[in-house]
Amino acid sequence: MARDIFSSIQVPQVDDRPLWDVVFAIYGYPALLLAHRLKIFPLLAQNSHTLPEICKALNIAQRPAEAILTTATALGFLSLQEGRYSLTPVSKEYLLEDSPNYFGFFWDLMIDNYQVSTYAGLEKAALTDSAQAYGGGDIFKSHEEQIELLQRFTCGMHSISMTPALVWPQVMDLSQHRMMLDIGGGSGAHSIGAALRWPDLQAYILDFSQVCEIAQNYITRYKLQDRVKTCEINIWRDQWPAADLHFFSNMFHDWLPEKCHFLMAKSFNSLESGGRIVIHEMLYNDEKTGPFAAAAFSMMMLGWTEGKQYSGQELSAMLREIGFEQIQIQKAFGYYSIVSGRKP
Amino acid sequence: MFNLGNMLNLGSTEPIIGRASTLVECSTKDLFKYLGEDLFQNYPKWSPEVQELEQLTPGPVQLGTLGRQVRLDMGRRSESRFKIFTFEPGVRLVLAGVSDPFRCTYELQDMNLEKSTKLTFSFELLELLVVMRPFEGLVRSAIKDGAERTVQNIKRLVEAEKSMESSAT
Numbered sequence: 001m002a003r004d005i006f007s008s009i010q011v012p013q014v015d016d017r018p019l020w021d022v023v024f025a026i027y028g029y030p031a032l033l034l035a036h037r038l039k040i041f042p043l044l045a046q047n048s049h050t051l052p053e054i055c056k057a058l059n060i061a062q063r064p065a066e067a068i069l070t071t072a073t074a075l076g077f078l079s080l081q082e083g084r085y086s087l088t089p090v091s092k093e094y095l096l097e098d099s100p101n102y103f104g105f106f107w108d109l110m111i112d113n114y115q116v117s118t119y120a121g122l123e124k125a126a127l128t129d130s131a132q133a134y135g136g137g138d139i140f141k142s143h144e145e146q147i148e149l150l151q152r153f154t155c156g157m158h159s160i161s162m163t164p165a166l167v168w169p170q171v172m173d174l175s176q177h178r179m180m181l182d183i184g185g186g187s188g189a190h191s192i193g194a195a196l197r198w199p200d201l202q203a204y205i206l207d208f209s210q211v212c213e214i215a216q217n218y219i220t221r222y223k224l225q226d227r228v229k230t231c232e233i234n235i236w237r238d239q240w241p242a243a244d245l246h247f248f249s250n251m252f253h254d255w256l257p258e259k260c261h262f263l264m265a266k267s268f269n270s271l272e273s274g275g276r277i278v279i280h281e282m283l284y285n286d287e288k289t290g291p292f293a294a295a296a297f298s299m300m301m302l303g304w305t306e307g308k309q310y311s312g313q314e315l316s317a318m319l320r321e322i323g324f325e326q327i328q329i330q331k332a333f334g335y336y337s338i339v340s341g342r343k344p
Numbered sequence: 345m346f347n348l349g350n351m352l353n354l355g356s357t358e359p360i361i362g363r364a365s366t367l368v369e370c371s372t373k374d375l376f377k378y379l380g381e382d383l384f385q386n387y388p389k390w391s392p393e394v395q396e397l398e399q400l401t402p403g404p405v406q407l408g409t410l411g412r413q414v415r416l417d418m419g420r421r422s423e424s425r426f427k428i429f430t431f432e433p434g435v436r437l438v439l440a441g442v443s444d445p446f447r448c449t450y451e452l453q454d455m456n457l458e459k460s461t462k463l464t465f466s467f468e469l470l471e472l473l474v475v476m477r478p479f480e481g482l483v484r485s486a487i488k489d490g491a492e493r494t495v496q497n498i499k500r501l502v503e504a505e506k507s508m509e510s511s512a513t
Contacts, residue, residue, distance in 0.1 A: 146352050153348065186348075208354040234355045237472045237480065239445075262359040266470040269445050323429055 031071035036107050040072070041087060041095040048086035094163075101163045109156030116303040125303045133304045147210065154214045158187035161249065165193025167333035168280055172340065174198045177276065179243040181206055183235055183263070184251045188215040190280070191228045194247070204231045204241055235263070240270045249280035253297070254307040257318065264322045271343045277324060279339040280332065284311040293335040315339045360469040360484055362491030368499045370506055371458040372434040378502050379450050380437045381405055383428075390497040393417050400425070407431040410442065418486065445470035465494050 035041065038058050043049065049057070055065045069085055072078045077091045087095075094103040115121045116133045125132045174180075174194065180203040182191040191203035205215050205228065212230035219228045231241055240246075246267045252260045267277050284294045288311060298309040312329040316339060319327050324341030332338050349357040368375055378386055383405050388394040396414035399405070409428040414421065422444075429447070430438035437450040446469055453462040467487055476483055 150348070150352055150354075153352075184348075208349060210352075210354055211348065234349075236357055236359050237477070239471045258361070259359055262361065262468055262470070265440070265447050265468060266445070269440070269470055321430065 028071050028075070031068045032075065032077060033107055033111050035068050035072050035077070036095065036104055037111065038068070040069070041077075041091050042097070044078070044085060044087050045092075045096055048081075048084035050083050051085070054085065103159050103163075105152075105155040105159035106157075109152065112152065117300070122299065122303055131303060131305050150210055151214060154187050154211060157250075158189050158218060161187065161189035162193070164249075164280070164333040164336050165189040166196070167193075168278075168336070168338050169194040169197035171330050171332055171338060172278065174201055174245065177201060177245040179204070179241075180245040180247055181231075181240055181243040182247050182249075183240070183267075184248065186211055186215065187218045188228060188230070189218070190247055190249050192218065192222045192224055195224050195227050196222070201227070201245075203228045204243070205229070206231050206233055206235050206240065208232070208234070235266075240266070242272065243270075244272045244275040246271060246275070246277045247280070248278070252279055252307070252315065253281055253301050253309050254305045256307060257314075260310075260315075261318060261322070264318055264324075268322045268324065268343055273343055275343050277319065277341050277343075279315055280336055281315070281339070282309060282335045283315070283329070283337045283339070284309050286311050286313040291335070297335075312337060312339055316341075358484075360472065360480075360487060361466055362484075362487035362489075363464065363466040364488075364491040364495045365462060365464040366495040366499050367455060368461050368463050368502055369459065370461055370502050372452045372454045372461045373458070374506070375452055375461045375463065375498075375502060376434045376437070378505075379498070380431060380433065383437075384411065386501070387413075389501055390494060391415075392497075395421075405431070411439075463495055463498060465491055465498075467491055467494075 038060065040054065040058065043054065043057055051062060051066060051069065054069065055062050058065070069078060069080075073080050073085070076088055077095070078085050079088050093099060093101050096102065097104060110117065113133055116125075121132045168190075175198065177198075178201065180191060180194055180201055182188060182194075182203055182205045185191055185205035185207055188203075188205040191205050195201055195203055205212065205219075207215065207230070209232035212232045215230050219225055219230070222228075233240070248263070251263070255263075264277070271277065282294045282297050284298075285291060294309045301307045301309065316327045316329065319339070319341040323343070325344050326342040327339070328341075329337060329339050349355050370378075381404065384397055384399045388397055393415045394413050395416050396412075398412045400410040400412055401408070403409075405428065407428055407430070409431075410425060411427075412423070412425050414423045424444040424446075425442040426439045426448075427442050428437070429440045430436050430449075434454075435452055438447060440447045446467065449464075449466045449468075451464040451466075453464075455462050467490060469483070469487060472480060472483065
């Protein structure tokens with residue numbers, strides 16, 4: 001039987017490029033992390049450069065340099081004209097450290113924890129259904145090491161949060177709200193973004209005390225000390241301050257539905273009547289056929305947390321079950337969406 | 345994002361939840377009647393900590409019905425109001441505290457063509473009073489044990505009632 005199949009081999013009816021794309025993702029995308037760490041983007045910030053000039057400046061050979069630069073160009077991070085490489089709008093906006101929208105700290109976090117995204121790391125996470133990052137909670141690290149890790153982590157989170165934090169407050173009308181709780185708010189990027197857009201809004205960032213210390217630096221950087229404050233609490237067991245707006249960004253995907261349900265119920269109980277809950281996440285579509293960004297984010301959550309991405313329908317159903325009304329799903333910046341509901 | 349609390353041991357990220365399940369030899373319809381429709385008659389039976397129970401809104405038990413209870417838990421007397429937050433006959437009943445931060449969920453699942461029902465009960469304490477924080481471990485353990493006791497009490501009561509009904513006929 002097998003002999004017949006092989007002897008009658010024909011050209012397949014479908015292309016094999018999707019299979020190559022899997023392989024190329026393994027090699028292609030890390031080229032950008034390499035370009036970032038080799039500081040190719042800051043090198044090109046002032047002037048465009050030729051390949052030999054880049055090799056000389058970075059002290060690398062032409063063969064690897066050409067491979068990295070061509071990948072970066074193919075993916076839209078560089079342009080090549082008349083033999084000279086230069087930055088594109090996306091790399092100028094997100095890959096230069098002096099930009100307020102700098103994304104590079106998050107890439108650093110990915111590089112520093114590359115073992116989580118390796119085949120072995122993901123295989124272990126999948127087979128054991130447990131997060132692999134930081135060894136699953138490394139209590140043997142010293143206090144200083146923990147603080148250093150926390151700073152790098154919060155910096156990485158701020159790096160991916162500040163840009164979307166400027167957009168979702170434009171999508172929603174927050175003029176009726178006075179006090180926002182940024183629950184598990186980390187650096188406070190979203191409180192900062194909301195406060196910048198809505199001058200009458202005040203915000204509390206709710207997080208562990210060590211994180212709040214770091215958030216204070218960001219609040220000061222944006223000169224919002226009068227309106228954005230931190231509140232050192234354990235969001236799971238402590239009472240939340242009174243507020244009429246509860247905001248969660250990249251929080252629910254850390255947990256399975258049971259814990260999301262708990263947080264939503266706590267939000268419902270704590271909100272004033274007429275208050276609103278806003279959930280900022282990358283959502284699966286309702287059919288769970290994609291998009292790829294949400295599916296890949298779910299793989300990242302597999303390696304880092306006990307959670308997963310949700311669809312708008314799933315989050316809406318949870319909110320409705322808790323008692324929220326006027327549930328809305330709106331597109332926000334990039335891959336992000338917001339799901340919101342009002343307490344009757 | 346990334347569950348920082350767990351990764352860096354900043355503090356517990358475990359909500360205070362007690363959950364337990366059992367199989368009750370009874371249809372989902374009958375079990376829901378016992379738990380939901382006849383809540384104000386039966387609640388003190390499966391939860392002996394309830395000292396006083398009063399229905400505050402008139403009419404049959406339904407979504408939005410309000411109640412008041414006085415409980416005695418480990419010697420501590422407390423009074424609270426609750427509201428029926430979910431009332432899905434044969435499927436789910438949720439009571440949530442109006443003045444106090446708790447939620448009780450009773451979920452029913454038909455297991456054997458309406459002959460037996462899987463009952464899952466969960467109790468969520470949405471926040472811990474400051475005075476209780478030193479005893480968080482004890483509270484967690486009491487809630488866990490309480491959930492197990494609750495489903496076993498309901499099973500015993502419902503099955504005994506059903507057996508009495510069948511012996512009477």
